[in-house]
Amino acid sequence: MGGKWKGLILFALQEGPLRFGELRRAVPGISERVLILQLREMEVTGLLHREVYHQVPxxxxxxxxxxxxxLNAAMAPLGEWGEEHIERIDAIPWDQMR
Incomplete structure (x- = not known):
C-alpha cells in the first residue's frame, strides 16, 4: 500500500464504482499515467475490481x-486523526526537511 495516491483512490471509491474520468476528477493532482499505474497495481493486489462493459463506446x-x-475501514481512524490535526499538519515546514 505504498505511494501517496492509493489512499486517495480508496477513499474516492468508498461510495461505489467510478469510471476512469470520475476517478481522475475525484483525485485532484494525479496524472492520467500515474492513475493508470496505481489502478493496475491495486487490481493486481486485489484491492479493486475492474469491470469492462462491452459496448460502444x-x-x-x-x-x-x-x-x-x-483496508478502507482500517485506514478510517488514520483519516480521522488527520482531520483532527490538519492545522498542525499544514503548519509543518515540509520543504525544510529535505
Missing amino acids: PKVEYSLTDFGQS
Whole structure:
C-alpha cells in the first residue's frame, strides 16, 4: 500500500464504482499515467475490481473488492486523526526537511 495516491483512490471509491474520468476528477493532482499505474497495481493486489462493459463506446468501472473495503475501514481512524490535526499538519515546514 505504498505511494501517496492509493489512499486517495480508496477513499474516492468508498461510495461505489467510478469510471476512469470520475476517478481522475475525484483525485485532484494525479496524472492520467500515474492513475493508470496505481489502478493496475491495486487490481493486481486485489484491492479493486475492474469491470469492462462491452459496448460502444467502451465503458470501464472500478470498484473496491471486499479486501479493499476492509483496508478502507482500517485506514478510517488514520483519516480521522488527520482531520483532527490538519492545522498542525499544514503548519509543518515540509520543504525544510529535505
